[in-house]
Amino acid sequence: MTVAVELIVNQLKKVLSEEQVSTNETMRQLHGRDESHHAMSLPDIVVFPRSTADVSAILKIAHAERVPVVPFGVGSSLKENAIPIANGISIDFSEMNAILEIRPDDLLVKVQPGVTRAQLNKELKKHGLQFTVDPGADATLGGMAATNASGTTAVRYGVMRDQVRDLEVVLADGSVIHTGNLAAKSSSGYHLNGLFVGSEGTLGCFTELTLQVYGIPEFVTAGRAVFATVGDAVSAVTALLQAGISIGRVELVDEASIKQANIYNETSYDEKPTLFLEFHGNEAGMHADIEFAKDIFEDFGCLSVEFEQDNAARNKLWETRHSLAYAYIHAYPGKKLMSTDVCVPISMLAESVLYAREQLEEVGLAGGIVGHVGDGNFHALLMLDPKDAEEQAKADRFNEHIVQYALLRGGTCTGEHGVGIGKMKYQSTEHGTSLLVMKSIKAALDPHNIMNPGKIFNM
Missing domain, CATH: 3.30.70.2740 (Alpha-Beta Plaits)
Known part of the structure; x- marks a missing residue:
């Protein structure tokens, strides 16, 4: 441990308990990588806050000492968003994992950032509710907001940004703000929710999230539509959306991926381009939508369509889709x-x-x-x-x-x-002079560039 790191550790231990601060090599390695193929980079220190006050105290020290800070959920990122390339402090939110409030009448829930998607849905199910954003991994909600996560249900319910009503954010200097309120809409002021969601930890740390939730549909059915070519399958999806059919999920899995999925999951799906589908709604309307969808698929040379209403078969279908990454990893040791x-x-x-x-x-x-x-x-x-x-x-x-x-x-x-490091080079092409606006916002909120430096764009 260098003298500089020891100095920061001693300061942190004055505002946190001994067990909340770690310089253990194994712990640092766990926070120096994610699910991507990118190289490991270790933080100097890992801290485990238990409250907003803890996070504020950490950032006040980091701000004063010009120490880089990177928020960390469960490390399920695929774009090195939480890898601390400038070292410094990794803030692990695993101990801030409380579901603070469920408001069934408002279809809202307030959570700490370390709550995972599966954890929340287990509790919401008791109220007949669900949180819909489904990125596949059981990511933390703080991390999902940081990257504006999406997933299989976005076609019906929208992405993470669409679900956020309010964020409690600790800024780089340790001050605490709220970005929204409980209302379904507002014309008051700048849209700070939209600014902070997707900011990848470069503007502050989320310590509370107020999120929109939905009622569990009365009727759900899932199925597979098999096509001769990828082009036919994708064109069929376009036609499906243009027809206004209320579809819950529609996922493309190409021939090579179906093959890997069959091996990994011991399934026997046709090894051709396939759409995995799910319809949500009431039973009467559902059957009409399914028949309409079949007619559309037929126009694009659909080879077969099979629907499952049995829960086990439906769960197996989506387990197969979500495990595709692991199917490939398993196939290529x-x-x-x-x-x-x-x-x-x-x-x-x-x-x-x-x-x-x-x-x-x-x-x-x-x-x-x-x-x-x-x-x-x-x-x-x-x-x-x-x-x-x-x-x-x-x-x-x-x-x-x-x-x-x-x-x-x-x-x-x-x-x-998200952008992370790998897609920084495309930011100027995609955003043009708007990138200068983003950089000015970053400079105003984080003048010392301590918040996840080197991500999204270089200052």
């Missing part, structure tokens, strides 16, 4: 997963997915195309050896091509994973 993430206008979706498939075949890396195609967001799952310079160069080239393709068509370089 010794390699790392790189997950790309772009989002395009719905009208550009089919051609963008086809372009990504062509580029993937051209670089010759193992992988597949999956995505939340109902909102134009798709991913390529690539397996590579990060130590192999040639494979890394191929993966980077592939990512460059699909990002530039998306940006030229009015899309974005990231639909839900």
Whole structure:
């Protein structure tokens, strides 16, 4: 431990208990990586706050001593958002995991940032409610807000930004603010919720979140629609959305990914491009929507459609979709997963997915195309050896091509994973002179650049 680090540790131990401050090597390693293929970078210190007052005290010390600070949830990020590349302090929110208030009549819940999605839904189910944002991983709600997480249900319920009514935020200097209120809408002042959600810990630390929740649908049915080509499947989704059918989820899984899913999950799905579907609503309306969807799929050469109303079969379907990343990792031991993430206008979706498939075949890396195609967001799952310079160069080239393709068509370089480090280079192209506005906001709120420095853009 250097003299400078020891000085900060001693200051932290004056405002926190001994067990809330760690410089243990193993603990630092746990907070120096995420689920991505990017290199580890260790924090000097890991702290475990238990209250907003603790977070405020930590940031006051960091601000005074110019020490970098990175908020940390469970490390499920795919874009090195929480890797402390400038070292410093990692703030682990696992001990701030209380569900503070459930307001069933207002369809609102107030939570601490360390609460996970599964933890919240287990409690909400007692009230006939659900929190809908489903990124696949059992991420913390603070981390999901920090990256504006999305997932399989976004096509119906929206992304994380759409669910946030209010945030309690501790700013870089330790001061505490609220960004919203309990009202469903407001025309008062700047939209601070929208500013802080997706800021990846670069503007402050979230210590409380007030979120919108929804009633559990009366009737849910899930199924699979199999197509001859990826293009047919994606075009069918576009037609489905244009028809106004109330669909809860619609996910694309390409042929290569279905094959890996069958091996990993011991399923026997047809190894062809497939849409995983889920409809929410009342039973009478549901049957009409399903029949309408079948008619639409038939127009695009659908090979087969099967629906499941049994809970076990439905859960197996979505377990298969959510475990795709692990299916690839299991199939290629010794390699790392790189997950790309772009989002395009719905009208550009089919051609963008086809372009990504062509580029993937051209670089010759193992992988597949999956995505939340109902909102134009798709991913390529690539397996590579990060130590192999040639494979890394191929993966980077592939990512460059699909990002530039998306940006030229009015899309974005990231639909839900966030910018982190890897997509910083696209910020100027995507945002133009608006990037200067973002940098001025960052400079005003964090003048010493201690909050997750080196992420989203360089100051």
